[in-house]
Amino acid sequence: MDMNDLTIFTKCDIFTPDNIALLMSSKLLHKGNLLEPCVGTGNLLKFINTDAYDEIDVYEIKEEYLKKIGYSEKIGYSERYNMFHCDFIKTAINKRYDNIILNPPYIKIQDLPLEYRDYINSNFELLKGGAIDIYYAFIIKCLDLLSDTGVMVSITPNSYLYNKTSYKLRKYLFDNRLIREIIDFKDKKVFSNASVYCCITIYSKEQKSHLIYNDTPITYNDIVKNYSLFNFASTENTLKTLCIIRNGIATLRNNIYIHSTKLYDEPCWKQITNGSSTKYIIYPYKDGKIIDEDTFKRDNVLTFEYLVKNKDELEKRDNGKKTYPMWYAYGRSQSIKYVKKKCIYIPCFIDPNAICDNLFTHENILHYSCLCLEPNDENDIDVIKDVITNNIEFIKNNSSKRSAGWINLNNSLLYNLPLY
Numbered sequence: 001m002d003m004n005d006l007t008i009f010t011k012c013d014i015f016t017p018d019n020i021a022l023l024m025s026s027k028l029l030h031k032g033n034l035l036e037p038c039v040g041t042g043n044l045l046k047f048i049n050t051d052a053y054d055e056i057d058v059y060e061i062k063e064e065y066l067k068k069i070g071y072s073e074k075i076g077y078s079e080r081y082n083m084f085h086c087d088f089i090k091t092a093i094n095k096r097y098d099n100i101i102l103n104p105p106y107i108k109i110q111d112l113p114l115e116y117r118d119y120i121n122s123n124f125e126l127l128k129g130g131a132i133d134i135y136y137a138f139i140i141k142c143l144d145l146l147s148d149t150g151v152m153v154s155i156t157p158n159s160y161l162y163n164k165t166s167y168k169l170r171k172y173l174f175d176n177r178l179i180r181e182i183i184d185f186k187d188k189k190v191f192s193n194a195s196v197y198c199c200i201t202i203y204s205k206e207q208k209s210h211l212i213y214n215d216t217p218i219t220y221n222d223i224v225k226n227y228s229l230f231n232f233a234s235t236e237n238t239l240k241t242l243c244i245i246r247n248g249i250a251t252l253r254n255n256i257y258i259h260s261t262k263l264y265d266e267p268c269w270k271q272i273t274n275g276s277s278t279k280y281i282i283y284p285y286k287d288g289k290i291i292d293e294d295t296f297k298r299d300n301v302l303t304f305e306y307l308v309k310n311k312d313e314l315e316k317r318d319n320g321k322k323t324y325p326m327w328y329a330y331g332r333s334q335s336i337k338y339v340k341k342k343c344i345y346i347p348c349f350i351d352p353n354a355i356c357d358n359l360f361t362h363e364n365i366l367h368y369s370c371l372c373l374e375p376n377d378e379n380d381i382d383v384i385k386d387v388i389t390n391n392i393e394f395i396k397n398n399s400s401k402r403s404a405g406w407i408n409l410n411n412s413l414l415y416n417l418p419l420y
Helices: 018-025 063-068 114-123 134-145 164-175 220-226 293-299 301-309 352-358 378-389 392-398 411-415
Strands: 034-036 056-060 082-085 097-102 146-157 179-189 197-203 210-213 216-219 243-246 269-273 278-282 342-347 360-363 370-375
Touching (some): 164 220, 243 411, 293 301, 392 411
Antiparallel strands (some): 269 278, 342 360
């Protein structure tokens, strides 16, 4: 595979605004050597005093960007920088850097070419088998190249501070006390042309007892209790002892499966809720198992014809790379069994100030776009609601942020809510 496999990505080409580049460059040492592993058009180098550094190495996979900052294919460098037109992630580098600054590309692993995924899984033990973003690989490789007395500054999505899928990365960073400071912009947009919420992270390998998060020191002894910047509570007395939390059904094509009313009066149409409202979903299952095609077609003639008309669209799920139990099965198998108990339902995407008004109770119903809290004992439903409403600040602090102060809820967060 050659590096051109990644040159097709353009959505990840989000260049750093001047005010952020100035702030990031101010965190560097201003001596020794410097690395920029994904230089783009050089925005992060605008405020770098090149005379302060012994040498500056820059890498970029797209030649047209390097040319904008003086790259010549014949000589391979400009007067100011040593330029490398190659894939940084796949390039062997045998030196250490005193300064590293980067705004890495944000590409989810499922969007990468299959061979590139295999490369990451084979060469980054920490990222093996996870639902990761390619910027994780940039962070890990750059930390490996950082000298023992050096400083590294990155701007990345702040979701790595909160997401369950980032746990192994967080654990690695916190166990090794690699983070010196985090400037979290929370729900404020840094990039005008992208709906990504970011933080600046300053790394070093020096011994340290704490890190600084938005000007507040937090000790590493507290952080490693739960590998969280915000949750230092014991895991023994949490919401996890009272309930099971389930994600909603994921058809990957809700516009085909879910409708306000039944399209046809046939037995496969079942009620489904997102907490606040109830609709109908095509449910090609019995007791959580997919119904065979002959039976489904016999009992649901019109619905089957409708699905056949939409078969081409259904086959586009997962970019056509996944095989399902049946072509009309949901995209994921989560929550396809009915929960017979009375349960609490809460939207996954929510204004935290409105959580108290968005705790809904339903019984014996399917759910989507929300979390289902199934109590171990139905008598604890009010207790579970109280635990949630008493921990709004905890939820705000530990959730990944979205615009207008809204947040994404997940089961890991709710499981960790302290009971008292």
